[in-house]
Amino acid sequence: MINKELLFVSHLTKNFISQSRSTTVLEDVSMHVNQQEFVAIVGASGCGKSTLLRIIGGLDTEYQGSVTLAGKRIAGPGLERGIVFQEHRLLPWMTVQENMEFALQSGSKADNDQLIDEHLELVGLKSFRNAYPGQLSGGMAQRVAIARALINRPEILLLDEPFGALDALTRLKMQQEILAIWEKEKATMIMVTHDIEEAVFLGDRVIVMSDRPGTIKKEVVIDLPRPRNRSDVVFNKLREEIYQEFHKE
């Protein structure tokens, strides 16, 4: 199963048309993601990396080129793709439990409860099931959002700068946790981030994007065993290599 290609993006171009002007956000982007792979996409803000993720998620359906998941063209959102947004997007009037239930389509109460239990356990928040989002810290809320995105057992999890709004220490902790989840669930993940170190720490591959229009500049394979050591020489060499990409132009 490993190394089987799951997601294909080929010659993707996306224009935003506002009034009379047309802006090219993504230009001729081609990439793929293998099953059980962790791909990180880095780029400056406004480079279109989030747009790319939204297109894969099916939230933006007007584009040129082709985007296919397991051979099927993406034409809208689907449960086989889970999304974690930069903000947790938990509904403030529902408890953690109710927010998880909201993500479930149908099924018996007992089955649903078990699924919710399992997924809250996964992010270590089982005892917070009756809390309202307003009572959780930013990191905890984002963990619930991850659990919610995983509850329908998606084939691929899309993470759109999920830790961008968290403080530095929480961020490091969350990186460990997402890695643990990725390993445990044997999940396929794409994470968009502007943090190079985060990308090198997590990704099997790091895709570097340029901005305006967004194109793929470089692809760096991170062939380091996990858990990775941030002070490791190779780690820092790779980080430096990606960092240099942003200073080229």
Next chain:
Amino acid sequence: MEGVLNKGKNLTIKFSSIWSVWKRIIVPCIIVLIWQGICLSGMVKAVLLPSPVQVVKAVGVMVNSGEIVTHLLVSIIRVLEGFALAGVLGIGLGLGLGIFPLLFELMDGTIQLLRPIPPIAWLPMAILWFGIEEGSKVFIITLGAFFPIFINVLDGIRQTDQKYVELSKVLGVSKGKFVRKVVIPGALPFILSGLRIGLGYAWMCVVAAELSAGMKGIGFMLTDARSLAQTDKVFVGMLAIGLVGKMMDSILRATEARIIKWRRAFTGV
């Protein structure tokens, strides 16, 4: 040593709890004192400004005779009837127009055209249509309370966060579930605000309608007392209107706090 410290602490606690009561009633107390002072100074005729003492005496007389209670009850019942009708119509139409675009296009123009007409301007026709006592009063109240409720419900639905719309798409949530779990709970604070404003309008409308026509209700009691030059009674009536209005609002506020447990109110910087 410890005892002394504790004593000091207790004193501060006592003082702060006294202050918390006082800071709410100190302004009314000063107003009453100034009012009494003006009356004692003889600057104005007693009939134009009865003193607080006179007003308090009038309260005693009117409570004993049952006059005030009878009129207040008539008005309160009218308000409750009109408010209930307005609540059903306002929430119903607000939800309907907010959720179904076709309904909005069909109805919104008409509703917006009727809105600027002050409810009391309907009174002449309402009396002809529904009679001078209950019917016309309830009609005016319903009309007065309807618009703030309707508009708040509609606004509440309109402000549904685009982020939750996206989330619901991603999670494959059905339209019905989306309305029940996202749109309505999100609009609930607005709906409750609309109800509170509507109840205030209802109470103002009943007084206005009773001032203009009819032989019952607190508004009628005011004009009646004025025509007999019993201005102390007019003041009692006004105070009663204020008190009942405040009580109604407090009841709705308490309900609001119970329903919206998840939201913590901003109480100022």
